[in-house]
Amino acid sequence: MAILRMGYAHVRVTDLAEARQHYTQTLGLDEVAAVDNKLYLKGWDEWDHHSVVLEEGGVGVVKFGFKVQYEDDIAQIENRAQKFGVTTERVSKGEEFEVGEILRIHSPSGHFFDIYSEITSGQSDVGNVNPEAFPRDLRGIGAPAIDHALITAEDVGQMERFLHDVFGFWTAEKVATTLDPADQHNIAIWTTGTNQIHQLAVLEGPQAKLHHFAFRLEEGWEITRAADIMAMDDVPIDVGPTRHGITRGKTVYFFDPAGNRNEVFAGGYLSFADRPMVTWTPDMIAKGIFYHARELNERFTTVLT
Amino acid sequence: MAILRMGYAHVRVTDLAEARQHYTQTLGLDEVAAVDNKLYLKGWDEWDHHSVVLEEGGVGVVKFGFKVQYEDDIAQIENRAQKFGVTTERVSKGEEFEVGEILRIHSPSGHFFDIYSEITSGQSDVGNVNPEAFPRDLRGIGAPAIDHALITAEDVGQMERFLHDVFGFWTAEKVATTLDPADQHNIAIWTTGTNQIHQLAVLEGPQAKLHHFAFRLEEGWEITRAADIMAMDDVPIDVGPTRHGITRGKTVYFFDPAGNRNEVFAGGYLSFADRPMVTWTPDMIAKGIFYHARELNERFTTVLT
Amino acid sequence: MAILRMGYAHVRVTDLAEARQHYTQTLGLDEVAAVDNKLYLKGWDEWDHHSVVLEEGGVGVVKFGFKVQYEDDIAQIENRAQKFGVTTERVSKGEEFEVGEILRIHSPSGHFFDIYSEITSGQSDVGNVNPEAFPRDLRGIGAPAIDHALITAEDVGQMERFLHDVFGFWTAEKVATTLDPADQHNIAIWTTGTNQIHQLAVLEGPQAKLHHFAFRLEEGWEITRAADIMAMDDVPIDVGPTRHGITRGKTVYFFDPAGNRNEVFAGGYLSFADRPMVTWTPDMIAKGIFYHARELNERFTTVLT
Amino acid sequence: MAILRMGYAHVRVTDLAEARQHYTQTLGLDEVAAVDNKLYLKGWDEWDHHSVVLEEGGVGVVKFGFKVQYEDDIAQIENRAQKFGVTTERVSKGEEFEVGEILRIHSPSGHFFDIYSEITSGQSDVGNVNPEAFPRDLRGIGAPAIDHALITAEDVGQMERFLHDVFGFWTAEKVATTLDPADQHNIAIWTTGTNQIHQLAVLEGPQAKLHHFAFRLEEGWEITRAADIMAMDDVPIDVGPTRHGITRGKTVYFFDPAGNRNEVFAGGYLSFADRPMVTWTPDMIAKGIFYHARELNERFTTVLT
Structure with a gap:
C-alpha cells in the first residue's frame, strides 16, 4: 500500500x-x-x-x-x-x-x-491514551478528517491509466458510455488504493479544475445536522442532504465563501482490490450521482473552480 | 497490502x-x-x-x-x-x-x-451495473458482510509479533499493563493491515478459543434495529446496543444457538499504518470495551467457544 | 379534546x-x-x-x-x-x-x-398484549400511520377562523405578510388541536385542492431509507429528504402514480395550546419550507390535485 | 384537554x-x-x-x-x-x-x-420568528424539555382511578398480573391525557418515592450521543442506551450527583384516547421494560429517592 x-x-x-x-x-x-x-x-x-x-x-x-x-x-x-x-x-x-x-x-x-512521507505529526484531538470517542465540545459540523476530491480532466481514460500505473489505484466505480469494455469511453471514475471507497475521482471536463473536496463524517444523521448548521450559518448548499448511488455514501455539497465546492460525506461501502468494479451507464448517471432525486442540477455539473 | x-x-x-x-x-x-x-x-x-x-x-x-x-x-x-x-x-x-x-x-x-487468493467469485446481491444502494427486501438484520474476529491466546505479545511479522498487521489499539513500552505486557490487541479498524483482535486467555466473530453494519440505527430483531427472534444478547471506546464502533454482542458469540459492528474510525497507536490502561479497560456502562459483565469475559 | x-x-x-x-x-x-x-x-x-x-x-x-x-x-x-x-x-x-x-x-x-366517532376498529398489527416494537417484516417504507394534510384555500384567514371556531384548532406556525398582527395577511397556516405539530395545514391557493397528505415515520434515518425505497421503486420524488424549518420535521415529498403528492414526515416538536405561535416572514418562506436548500422549486408550489 | x-x-x-x-x-x-x-x-x-x-x-x-x-x-x-x-x-x-x-x-x-395555569412565560431559545431548528451551540446533551416521571405507590389501582377521575388520564400501557380484567392487579401503569405516550407512570412500591424523571430527545442517535456525553462526564448510567418495549421509546437511565434517577427518552408512538390499551404480562415485564436485554438489573428495581 x-x-x-x-x-x-x-x-x-x-x-x-x-x-x-x-x-x-x-x-x-x-x-x-x-x-x-x-x-x-x-x-x-x-x-x-x-x-x-x-x-x-x-x-x-x-x-x-x-x-x-x-x-x-x-x-x-x-x-x-x-x-x-x-x-x-x-x-x-x-x-x-x-x-x-x-x-x-x-x-x-x-x-x-x-x-x-514526512510531515510534522502529533495526535488527534482526543489523544492516544484512553481517548474519548470524540471531543466533547465540537465546533459547528465538527468534521474529523479530509476524505477525497473530485477533479476534472479532458481525458478520463488517461487519468485512469495514470492513477493505476503511478498511484496503484483501482477504479471502484465508473460512468462509461457503454458496458462493452472494448468500446468504452469513461465519463467519470472513482479510484482508490485502500478501503476508502474513493481517494480521488475524475470527471470529464476542463483541465486543472476542482469540482469539490470532501470531509468525512460517520453517520447519516451527521449529514443532516451538517446541513442544519449550514442553514444557520447561511452557507449555500448545492445539493443535499441525499445519498449517492455511486459509493452509496450520504452527502451534502456546499460552497465555501470563495465559491470552492465542499462536500461532507458519510458511509459508503468498503473498497477492496478484488471487489468487482461497478459500472454506471449514461442513462443512469443522475441516479448514480443523486440516488433520490435522480436528476442533476445545472450548477452541479458546470460550476468548477 | x-x-x-x-x-x-x-x-x-x-x-x-x-x-x-x-x-x-x-x-x-x-x-x-x-x-x-x-x-x-x-x-x-x-x-x-x-x-x-x-x-x-x-x-x-x-x-x-x-x-x-x-x-x-x-x-x-x-x-x-x-x-x-x-x-x-x-x-x-x-x-x-x-x-x-x-x-x-x-x-x-x-x-x-x-x-x-482464489475462491469461486461472483458479485454482490445488488450486482455491478447501476446497482441499487441495498437489496430492497433484506431478511432480518440484513448483514452485508463479515468483518473481524476476537480470539484468545495465552501469549498476546507473541501474537502481536506474529501478526506483525507474518500478516503485516499493525496494532491499532491495545490494552496494556502500563504505558511504559519497556515494561509493558499486552492484555489485548486490535490489529489490522488496512483501513478496517480491526481485522483480528487477540485477548489474553486460553489457546485456540473464540470470543466472537463479527458482521459489519453501516450506522448506529442499524445496530439498534439489529437488537430489536434479536428481541423478536429470542436471540440471547450478551451486551448492547452500546458503543466501544476501543475502535469507537457501535455494537451488539449476542449468541448463536450453539453458544458461539456473534457481534454486529458499525462505524469506528479508519485505521492507517501511520496513525498513532491507542493504548488503554487497566483501570480503563471497562470503559474501553463498553464506553457507556463502563463495567464488564462476567459472561462477556468468561464465555468462550 | x-x-x-x-x-x-x-x-x-x-x-x-x-x-x-x-x-x-x-x-x-x-x-x-x-x-x-x-x-x-x-x-x-x-x-x-x-x-x-x-x-x-x-x-x-x-x-x-x-x-x-x-x-x-x-x-x-x-x-x-x-x-x-x-x-x-x-x-x-x-x-x-x-x-x-x-x-x-x-x-x-x-x-x-x-x-x-364510530368506525370498525381492531388493533394495530403488533397487537395489544406484549407487543413487539414493530412488525418484523414490513413491506417497503412500512408507514405506521397517516399524519396530516396540506390543502389550499383562497382565504387562509377564513380557514384559520373556521378551524379555530369549529375544530378547536390553534395555529402552531404561520407564514404571514408582516409581523404586525393588525396588518397581517396569512399565506399559510399549520393548525392542530393536539401535540401533533399539524393535523391540517392550509396554503393560499385555489379552492378544494390537495397539496399533499402525509404519513408519519419516527426518525430521520427512516426518511432517508424511504427515499431509497422510492429510488428502487421508481417513485418520482418532488423534494427531499430534507428538513422543514416550519415544524422542524424531516420530510420527503413524492407522487403517487396518479399524481397526488404524498409525504413521509418524521419528528418535529410537540405542539401545546399554550406554546407561543411561530411566525415566518415572506423573505424566509423558502427556509421555512425547506430548511436546507432555502429555495422552492416551481413544481412544489404549483402542482396540486 | x-x-x-x-x-x-x-x-x-x-x-x-x-x-x-x-x-x-x-x-x-x-x-x-x-x-x-x-x-x-x-x-x-x-x-x-x-x-x-x-x-x-x-x-x-x-x-x-x-x-x-x-x-x-x-x-x-x-x-x-x-x-x-x-x-x-x-x-x-x-x-x-x-x-x-x-x-x-x-x-x-x-x-x-x-x-x-399561570407561570411567567417567554419563548423557547430559538424564538418565535423565523426560528432555527435548534440552538446552534447546545451544551452537553442539550435536552429540549422535560417529559414525564415514574413514581411509586403502594396501590397502583387506586392511582389509576385517581389519575383517570381527577386528571382525565387514560392508561396507555400497563403491567398486570393477568389478562383477565376481572381478576387483574396492576403492577405498573403508564398514563397520559395527550399524544405524549406517558405523562406520569406509577410502579408498585413505597409511597411518595421517585423512580425517575425524564427529559425528551427526538431521535435514537441523540440517545446514543447522550450516553457518550455521560461517559465523558463520568455520569453513572443505570441502564442503556436501549429501547423500551413499553412505549417503544429509546432510553438511557442515569443518576444525578445526589442519586436521583434521570432518563433521556426519545421516540415512542403517539397515544390517543381511543387507542386500545396495551397489557404486559408478568413473564414479559423484563422485555417490556428493556426490550433488548430482556432482563432487569437489581439496581433498577430497588433504587428509589
Whole structure:
C-alpha cells in the first residue's frame, strides 16, 4: 500500500478571514497555523500537521498532497511517474510548511500532486491514551478528517491509466458510455488504493479544475445536522442532504465563501482490490450521482473552480 | 497490502437447522450451499462464494480464512511464517469447498489461519451495473458482510509479533499493563493491515478459543434495529446496543444457538499504518470495551467457544 | 379534546392497480378491503378500519375524515359549524364503508370534512398484549400511520377562523405578510388541536385542492431509507429528504402514480395550546419550507390535485 | 384537554453546585434563576419560566407541577379531587417562585401535585420568528424539555382511578398480573391525557418515592450521543442506551450527583384516547421494560429517592 491517503488539499480563497470563519466555525476544523497569506487547518481526528491549506488570492485548487508510508515509496512512485511520462520535480524539505521532501507530479489532468512521507505529526484531538470517542465540545459540523476530491480532466481514460500505473489505484466505480469494455469511453471514475471507497475521482471536463473536496463524517444523521448548521450559518448548499448511488455514501455539497465546492460525506461501502468494479451507464448517471432525486442540477455539473 | 481481509470464519454448531435459522433469517445471510454437514453462507454485499462455514458437531472455531490478492502473496506469507517459526501446510485446491490452494498456518494461539487468493467469485446481491444502494427486501438484520474476529491466546505479545511479522498487521489499539513500552505486557490487541479498524483482535486467555466473530453494519440505527430483531427472534444478547471506546464502533454482542458469540459492528474510525497507536490502561479497560456502562459483565469475559 | 386526529384521507386515483402497488408495496400500508372501485388501507400501527380510501377515477381529494372521541362531540361540532355558517349534512351509518354516522362539513375551502366517532376498529398489527416494537417484516417504507394534510384555500384567514371556531384548532406556525398582527395577511397556516405539530395545514391557493397528505415515520434515518425505497421503486420524488424549518420535521415529498403528492414526515416538536405561535416572514418562506436548500422549486408550489 | 403536561419537577439534591454542573453542563438545561437554596432551570425548547427546581438538602421528589390551560381548569380539577376524596390546598400566587395560584393535591401515592395555569412565560431559545431548528451551540446533551416521571405507590389501582377521575388520564400501557380484567392487579401503569405516550407512570412500591424523571430527545442517535456525553462526564448510567418495549421509546437511565434517577427518552408512538390499551404480562415485564436485554438489573428495581 504505497499511498496511505489524500493528505492535504491546498486551495485558493478570495478572502482569508471569510474562509477562516467557514472552515473553522462551520466545518469545525482546527486552525493550526497562519503564515503569510496561508492558513493551515486539520480535523479533530487527524494527527498530521494539516490537511487543508487555504491561500488568499483567487479560487480553485493549487495542489493535493498524497501521503506515503516510507521515504522509499516516494522514489518508487517517481520511477513509475517518469515511466508513465509525466513531469516530476523534487521539492526540498521545508519548502512546503512542516512537510518533508516532496515529489511533485504534474498530473495529465493539469493538477499538481505532492507525494510525501514526512510531515510534522502529533495526535488527534482526543489523544492516544484512553481517548474519548470524540471531543466533547465540537465546533459547528465538527468534521474529523479530509476524505477525497473530485477533479476534472479532458481525458478520463488517461487519468485512469495514470492513477493505476503511478498511484496503484483501482477504479471502484465508473460512468462509461457503454458496458462493452472494448468500446468504452469513461465519463467519470472513482479510484482508490485502500478501503476508502474513493481517494480521488475524475470527471470529464476542463483541465486543472476542482469540482469539490470532501470531509468525512460517520453517520447519516451527521449529514443532516451538517446541513442544519449550514442553514444557520447561511452557507449555500448545492445539493443535499441525499445519498449517492455511486459509493452509496450520504452527502451534502456546499460552497465555501470563495465559491470552492465542499462536500461532507458519510458511509459508503468498503473498497477492496478484488471487489468487482461497478459500472454506471449514461442513462443512469443522475441516479448514480443523486440516488433520490435522480436528476442533476445545472450548477452541479458546470460550476468548477 | 498482502492480506485483503478476513475472508471466512468456519465455526462448529451443535445443530445445523437451528444455526441455519439464526444465520439466514435473523442475521440475514444468504445460504449459498449445503454440503454434507456444512452450510456455506455469504452476506448480501459480498462477492466471494462464502464468508461463513457452519459445521455441525460441537461449538467453537475451526479456522479463519484470510484472502490475499495474488498467488504470490501466499508464498511470501509462507516464507514469513516459516521464518517466524510456526507450522504451515499446503491444502490443495478444492479440498476446501470452492477455494483454491491454501496455505494453512498453525498460529501461535492454537488457531488455524487459511491464506488463499482464489475462491469461486461472483458479485454482490445488488450486482455491478447501476446497482441499487441495498437489496430492497433484506431478511432480518440484513448483514452485508463479515468483518473481524476476537480470539484468545495465552501469549498476546507473541501474537502481536506474529501478526506483525507474518500478516503485516499493525496494532491499532491495545490494552496494556502500563504505558511504559519497556515494561509493558499486552492484555489485548486490535490489529489490522488496512483501513478496517480491526481485522483480528487477540485477548489474553486460553489457546485456540473464540470470543466472537463479527458482521459489519453501516450506522448506529442499524445496530439498534439489529437488537430489536434479536428481541423478536429470542436471540440471547450478551451486551448492547452500546458503543466501544476501543475502535469507537457501535455494537451488539449476542449468541448463536450453539453458544458461539456473534457481534454486529458499525462505524469506528479508519485505521492507517501511520496513525498513532491507542493504548488503554487497566483501570480503563471497562470503559474501553463498553464506553457507556463502563463495567464488564462476567459472561462477556468468561464465555468462550 | 374534541378532534382526536385526521382519521382518513379519501383520494381519487387514475388507476387502482397502480395505486395499490404504490400504497401497499412502496408505502407498505395494509390492504383492508376492496369494494367496487375503492381500496381501503391502513398503516401497521393503526387500529381503526382504514385511514386511506383510494377511489378509481380522476385525481385529487374527495374528503378527509376527522375522528372525535364521543358521539356528543359530533353534535357539538355541528353546532359550532352552523354557528360559523358553513353547510353541514348528516350521513347515515354505513353509507361510508365501516364508518358510523357522519357529520359532513362543507369547509370554506371547498373541501369536505367528515366528523365521526364510530368506525370498525381492531388493533394495530403488533397487537395489544406484549407487543413487539414493530412488525418484523414490513413491506417497503412500512408507514405506521397517516399524519396530516396540506390543502389550499383562497382565504387562509377564513380557514384559520373556521378551524379555530369549529375544530378547536390553534395555529402552531404561520407564514404571514408582516409581523404586525393588525396588518397581517396569512399565506399559510399549520393548525392542530393536539401535540401533533399539524393535523391540517392550509396554503393560499385555489379552492378544494390537495397539496399533499402525509404519513408519519419516527426518525430521520427512516426518511432517508424511504427515499431509497422510492429510488428502487421508481417513485418520482418532488423534494427531499430534507428538513422543514416550519415544524422542524424531516420530510420527503413524492407522487403517487396518479399524481397526488404524498409525504413521509418524521419528528418535529410537540405542539401545546399554550406554546407561543411561530411566525415566518415572506423573505424566509423558502427556509421555512425547506430548511436546507432555502429555495422552492416551481413544481412544489404549483402542482396540486 | 384539562392538563397540558407535566410542567415541572421539584427535587432535592444533596449539593447544589454539583447538581448545577450536572443539569446545566451535562444535560444542557438553561439556568434561569438561583434563589436561596434553589435553582430554577428550563430546556432550550421550553417557554415557561422553569421546568426543573433543584432544592439543596436531601434527595427525592418534593412535588410535580401539572399545567392546565385555563384558570377554570383548576377549579374543575379541585372539584374532582375533592369528590375523589384526596386532600387539596390552595397556594397563593407567588408563593411558588414565578408561578400563579396553585391547587396542591395530596396524591393517594403520597406525592404532591401542583395544578397551575399561570407561570411567567417567554419563548423557547430559538424564538418565535423565523426560528432555527435548534440552538446552534447546545451544551452537553442539550435536552429540549422535560417529559414525564415514574413514581411509586403502594396501590397502583387506586392511582389509576385517581389519575383517570381527577386528571382525565387514560392508561396507555400497563403491567398486570393477568389478562383477565376481572381478576387483574396492576403492577405498573403508564398514563397520559395527550399524544405524549406517558405523562406520569406509577410502579408498585413505597409511597411518595421517585423512580425517575425524564427529559425528551427526538431521535435514537441523540440517545446514543447522550450516553457518550455521560461517559465523558463520568455520569453513572443505570441502564442503556436501549429501547423500551413499553412505549417503544429509546432510553438511557442515569443518576444525578445526589442519586436521583434521570432518563433521556426519545421516540415512542403517539397515544390517543381511543387507542386500545396495551397489557404486559408478568413473564414479559423484563422485555417490556428493556426490550433488548430482556432482563432487569437489581439496581433498577430497588433504587428509589
